Amino acid sequence: GAxxxxxxxxxxxKSGTSVKIECRSLDFQATTMFWYRQFPKQSLMLMAxxxxxxxxxxxxxxxxxxxxxxxxxxxxxxxxxTSAHPEDSSFYICSAxxxxxxxxxxxxxxxxxxxxxxxx
Amino acid sequence: DAKTTQPTSMxxxxxxxxxxxxxxxxxxxxxxxxxxxxxxxxxPQYIIHGLKNNETNEMxxxxxxxxxxxxxxxxxxxxxxxxxxxxxIVRGGSNYKLTFGKGTLLTVNP
Numbered sequence: 001g002a003x004x005x006x007x008x009x010x011x012x013x014k015s016g017t018s019v020k021i022e023c024r025s026l027d028f029q030a031t032t033m034f035w036y037r038q039f040p041k042q043s044l045m046l047m048a049x050x051x052x053x054x055x056x057x058x059x060x061x062x063x064x065x066x067x068x069x070x071x072x073x074x075x076x077x078x079x080x081x082t083s084a085h086p087e088d089s090s091f092y093i094c095s096a097x098x099x100x101x102x103x104x105x106x107x108x109x110x111x112x113x114x115x116x117x118x119x120x
Numbered sequence: 121d122a123k124t125t126q127p128t129s130m131x132x133x134x135x136x137x138x139x140x141x142x143x144x145x146x147x148x149x150x151x152x153x154x155x156x157x158x159x160x161x162x163x164p165q166y167i168i169h170g171l172k173n174n175e176t177n178e179m180x181x182x183x184x185x186x187x188x189x190x191x192x193x194x195x196x197x198x199x200x201x202x203x204x205x206x207x208x209i210v211r212g213g214s215n216y217k218l219t220f221g222k223g224t225l226l227t228v229n230p
Contacts, residue, residue, distance in 0.1 A: 004163075034218065043220045046217055046219060049217065093164070109218050110166060113163045
């Protein structure tokens, strides 16, 4: 299947610093990427949807100024956690698909391996 | 606003078939049923998806009832490495997001 590469796998940072997570589709062009967050023993929670060349759409309750998403190319989306605090410590996962237009196609979405963020 | 219902957990003996049920009684005509699984501390892995016909691939089979209100994921010969949380997700039409519920923790026992 298609490969989605996510980097870094884990990161430890000090409170107040910013952390950037990259998500790349290696063998296909991803018009849409999704960012999720997962706390221990909980399910994945969708944070935002990013479309190449346009602003991301954030889910209710997700601060767009804190979680900056950039989808500048068809193979790369980045999530920047700004001014990270301990409560932002979580497992962040990206997903990429090839949907075009407003109506989803019969497509598979592929996931990165995740980034474990620990904020001290 | 979960659209699917799955058992919280299931057990299966190694080498036997694992049958994971999912109820999606409010599914719309243009929505697909997707199955993913997540092994601890990894990203979810795509397994299979279908609209109304039964589907089979190298990983599993998906059986969808005629009224499409429920489905079953079948792992024909479960191995210890199949121990994971399995998510049944309905997606399609205007619902383009992949929204995860709580899933089923499948434990394959030796």
